[in-house]
Amino acid sequence: MVRKLRIAGSLRSVRARILASILLVTIAGMTIAGVAAFLLQRERVMSTIDTKLTNTVDALRFIAAGGQGSNEVPATVSDFLTLAMQRVLPDHNESTVGLVDGAPAFVPSSDLSFRLDEDEKFIALVTSLADTDNVVMGTVNAEAGQLRYVIIPVRLDGDDTVGHYVSAYNLDAEVEAIADSFRTYAAIAAITLFLVGLVAWGVAGRLLRPIRTLRDTAARITESDLSERIEVVGSDDVSDLTATVNDMLGRLEGAFISQRRLLDDVGHELKTPITIIRGHLELLDPEHANDLAETRELAIAELDRMTTLVSDIALLATSQTPGFVNPIVCPVSDLTRSVYAKAKALSTKHQWVLAETAELTALIDVQRMTQAWLQLAENAAKYCPQGTAIEIGSTPSVDDGELFIDLWVRDHGPGIPVNQLERVFDRFMRSNEGRGVDGSGLGLSIVTAIANAHDGRAFAINDHRGGTKMVIRIPRGSRTGTGEDPLNG
Numbered sequence: 001m002v003r004k005l006r007i008a009g010s011l012r013s014v015r016a017r018i019l020a021s022i023l024l025v026t027i028a029g030m031t032i033a034g035v036a037a038f039l040l041q042r043e044r045v046m047s048t049i050d051t052k053l054t055n056t057v058d059a060l061r062f063i064a065a066g067g068q069g070s071n072e073v074p075a076t077v078s079d080f081l082t083l084a085m086q087r088v089l090p091d092h093n094e095s096t097v098g099l100v101d102g103a104p105a106f107v108p109s110s111d112l113s114f115r116l117d118e119d120e121k122f123i124a125l126v127t128s129l130a131d132t133d134n135v136v137m138g139t140v141n142a143e144a145g146q147l148r149y150v151i152i153p154v155r156l157d158g159d160d161t162v163g164h165y166v167s168a169y170n171l172d173a174e175v176e177a178i179a180d181s182f183r184t185y186a187a188i189a190a191i192t193l194f195l196v197g198l199v200a201w202g203v204a205g206r207l208l209r210p211i212r213t214l215r216d217t218a219a220r221i222t223e224s225d226l227s228e229r230i231e232v233v234g235s236d237d238v239s240d241l242t243a244t245v246n247d248m249l250g251r252l253e254g255a256f257i258s259q260r261r262l263l264d265d266v267g268h269e270l271k272t273p274i275t276i277i278r279g280h281l282e283l284l285d286p287e288h289a290n291d292l293a294e295t296r297e298l299a300i301a302e303l304d305r306m307t308t309l310v311s312d313i314a315l316l317a318t319s320q321t322p323g324f325v326n327p328i329v330c331p332v333s334d335l336t337r338s339v340y341a342k343a344k345a346l347s348t349k350h351q352w353v354l355a356e357t358a359e360l361t362a363l364i365d366v367q368r369m370t371q372a373w374l375q376l377a378e379n380a381a382k383y384c385p386q387g388t389a390i391e392i393g394s395t396p397s398v399d400d401g402e403l404f405i406d407l408w409v410r411d412h413g414p415g416i417p418v419n420q421l422e423r424v425f426d427r428f429m430r431s432n433e434g435r436g437v438d439g440s441g442l443g444l445s446i447v448t449a450i451a452n453a454h455d456g457r458a459f460a461i462n463d464h465r466g467g468t469k470m471v472i473r474i475p476r477g478s479r480t481g482t483g484e485d486p487l488n489g
Helices: 002-064 077-087 120-129 171-220 237-283 289-318 332-343 366-383 418-423 443-453
Strands: 094-100 103-106 136-142 145-156 159-170 328-331 351-354 361-364 389-399 402-410 457-462 468-475
Touching: 002 077, 002 145, 002 159, 002 171, 077 094, 077 103, 077 145, 077 159, 094 120, 120 136, 120 145, 120 159, 145 171, 159 171, 171 237, 237 289, 289 443, 328 332, 332 351, 332 361, 332 366, 332 389, 332 402, 366 389, 366 402, 366 443, 366 468, 418 457, 443 457, 443 468
Parallel strands: 351 389
Antiparallel strands: 094 103, 094 159, 136 145, 145 159, 328 361, 389 402, 402 468, 457 468
8 A cells, every 4th residue: 555655646746747847947938038028128118218319419409500491590508408498399208407507497398207307416417427518328316217318518609608408218117118018928927827737737647647547557456367457548658658568467467377377387296296205205114125225216216306397497487587598690400410419319219310401590599499409309209109210300481471490300109189289388288198298297398488588489280191290480580699609619
């Protein structure tokens, strides 16, 4: 239960992290876009204000020249400032004032959003910065807010009065319009962010649904039931993951069933020698030397059989681990001749025949494949009549357009019942008609394990001429390997 809750919490955390990541990226994008747009608009406003202030200088020069088609040329500074206040009307969020000898003397007759002449600190600053020959521009914090101003000197021939025309824009008021727009943007962004969060939460939940199903499936799986599978919906990466997990569950189910069968079979097989040894020990008469010797020999024989069984079981367990086979490029004909030479030593009571040899190379673990091939030869020698021929060969074969290599042993014994052909390579499978009576019952299972490790399979067929042909069929090049051919030095 603790594990299930931990997994559930982890899934919720993953969903929350996905949502948080999307929201953080969205917030960052919206913030960067908003700030960049605000600064750009503010810079445009500043540029526009500077342009208007510069145009004011041109307008005053126009007035000083008498105006368009007018002979009304101001004679004194006071006349000039009077005309300027009449003709140059302040813009929205703009105010002007005319200074004579540093003191406010003229203001426009129109309504102003703020008054420069009433701000003593601003007038003092302007008076200190004013130049009698050059236009001065700047920005200052005043009572009305942050102001962008221009100070234009006014000098006329014949008048010694020092005059200045001062115009200023309230930057705070100008930028406030932009700020209102971006407050609206922020509200819309917040709504958008909420909608993005809802969509992201739903999408994340849909994408993680197969993982939640996997969690629930894993929780329902028990040692007695591994058949549960997850429904695959769609064709995205998560669906591929679901299919992969289903394949994994199938392999786990197969491994569990195989393991349980092996344990059941081993328990059954070990019962017999243990029972035999126990029975003879219970009936042993220590006073009779012959009885003692016979029991000793029987116990050693049964223990040897159990040792062989345990070794075979260990080999089968090893066959499921990586590195069980280490294939190299091997000439199949050389391997065939090598196995034939070794098989002849298995029995001197049979005629060993080297039949066809495949003149091909393949990726084969020579040691393991020799072990499997000799197991087929030993099985044939054990169960076919003395004096009969046992053939060993290798031939190429084609199945579904793919090239395979068959490594086979053919005997002329009693054959295998048709209903047992498909099961002859199962663990502890023994025929009722003279094949597989002795031994651990795992020899042909080991052959299957080695064939499977080479991406192949092992099977048996009854030859129409009598006897049985046992085959290890492997693909020619399904595995990769490097190394020298041990058969050729």
